[in-house]
Amino acid sequence: MIGFSMITKTRDGLPLCGTTDMRSEDQSEDYHLAYKDLKSITKRLSKFPDRCSYTPNSYSIHFISAVGLTFLVLCESSYPVVLAFSFLDEIQKEFLQEYERDKAVEASLRPYAYIKFDLNITKIKARYNNPRSLRTRLDLSALSQEIKILPPYVIHPDEFKYPGGKSASLTSFRTAASSERHFVSLDLYGWLSVGLNILCSLLNLTRGVSIMNDGHVDSLDSETFQYAIAFFLCFLFFGYQVYLMSCPTSMRKPLACATLGSICLCQLYLWEHRTSMQMLFHVTVGCAATFTIFTRQIQEKLPQYNL
Template structure:
């Protein structure tokens, strides 16, 4: 397949494709072609494509190098199939009236490799989640034995959920990661502010610092610009 202007001679377009086909078949063996499993395995063939394209951009230089009579006979005996606008339009799910809605980051997109500070911050977030969960169960036991406020139990469990969600954002690639990480950090700060009477100053400082460092690591670990499977 090739794209060219409407005024470009169709016979030259088919000659261009035929010349590329002949060169590709003569350059690569069939066993090499069938065993290719990675994208861009034949990227070096692009050099020949670019050189040939430059020659065909100037049709006057092709009079002695291209046998147009044979190609015209081939086109007359086996005429090409013309694609209609309807086949390129709504029948194939393409809407020309508006752009398709943005669906966020592709599910196969990967994040940058893990770093040691990121792993440490993720482990500390899991530790904070465990501490909040334990304090939440203890507060629930105290609630059953006395008239303690139930909001403290909810605050501890919300803090646990915020820490776990930060770990999820650090490990997985989702849309709006930075915004979600800031919201989770804000929720974590509010939970610690609400239960400040049940914790010492150093405990509050530890939980807030770990949440801030994890948020920073989420911000630093961005999606990769291209898939590592593409060998280019």
Template sequence: MSVILFAFVVRVRDGLPLSASTDFEHNRELQQRKQQIKTISKALARFPDRGTIKGQELNIYFVSSEGVSYMTVCHCSLPVAKAFCFLEDLRWEFTACFKSTVVALAARPYPFLEFDSIIQKLKQQYNHSGGPALEVTLAEVQEELRIHPPQVINLDEVELTNGTANGHMEQGPGSGQNQRLEPVTAPGILSLILNIMCASLNVIRGVHLMEYTFQDDYESIWNVVAFLLAFACCVFQCHLYLFHSSVKKLKCFTLLSVIVLCNLHLLGLRNAWQLLFHVSVASLSTVLILTRKVQDRTSDCGV
């Protein structure tokens, strides 16, 4: 059984992936740990040079040195000292292959994928022989860990700090362009068309009623507000369906509630079928917004 399952090399200052091991295992927990590694890599600058994240069966270990962090996912049966010994060997090999200036100037993700061949050799050595070739290296790492034990990091705190939940990145202001939702479906296109139709009907009726309201005694001002507010909610529903947003569920139900209340207020200006149409379109949009998830991106560059 393999005890070292995945290795990842990343630049500390910005979390740029430099290299990673290619693997063909479809272990569910492994995929979760790989996604969590990529989340943690965005916050490495705030962490000490050595850390551990405990899992159910798989643990994450990392070592940072000279602006580069070396991370791995290992089975919990692997001794901690051997995991960090593997990372030290990985660090030694990487620094021997790539100069710090080249690493600092890297601009695209995974510029050193050829390093995977060396990662695979190290993994095979540890998985088959049970550890490094030199016992003195393991003894040195054990002594270092005894004097300076790695910090145990709470993954929940990392995810909260980075605005993540359940392995998906939750976007902050100005970063929504980095998220990709699942492809738009045929029902989604239909809901967009119907929402645009409802928005158009609301704004036309609102503007038309506004002309008469300003000419008379302003008694219908609240009807104008209801039409225009329903128009704004329809437009915002389209936005929520097309783009990722935080607290999406709260926004969805708030918009649906406002649309229902506006149409109830307009009961005298619309018949029952018209009210049912507007509420049904809003309800359909709400369901489709809530069911359109963030696209899974665990297979970055095939690693």
């Protein structure tokens, strides 16, 4: 259920309106800790994206920012994310309809200058705390789809405080977001591509080692040594394709193209040591891996998107 909601100015975190129906004695320790985190977040709202979520314990904090205002809600972590953001969207629309945006954002206001809007929030919260009677359920499909496509940015605790509780300067939230991204599970074709790449990588390593051993390293001529290096490079390129298929790096697509081009060049250089079928096999495996890298989807979403 929703426990607390507030409206602040994004620029400086000045609270314009806030409401709670819970008595202090009924609030758990987790609630108090999450509330303190919410207050810490309001001090640096301008550093975060327009839609964010943070779950420190059994409670979650969600907020949206627009036109210089931020709308925040503190609710139980089991409360559906799509309902929490629908609640925030409804508060935002009603607030902007009732008050002039420029007056609310630009004017120098005292804290809780719009405390009367608490009644509006209380009415909306009552409906959202009783989902069975929520008439807007059928209207949530568009928002649910939007959240699936563009999920909220998940805030990490280190982005607004040190472990000791002191405020810290915000690190790049985009870097933190990318570190939490992960691929969807590989299908049969993807696993086949990984297996064939590992096979090609090992075959090239074996050929390279064989050439070095047959030539007794010390007596290797320049051309034979270059062929051995080419085999070792193929070993590395096929291994790197496995890495690109497994890790969601931001530059994986251009890197995949460069790796495939290098594999093709190596095959042309090694044409005297390989049959046409062997060259075709290696190039085909490289192309298949590149296709997997391009088509494998990145998943970065919060749980509880669905109602």
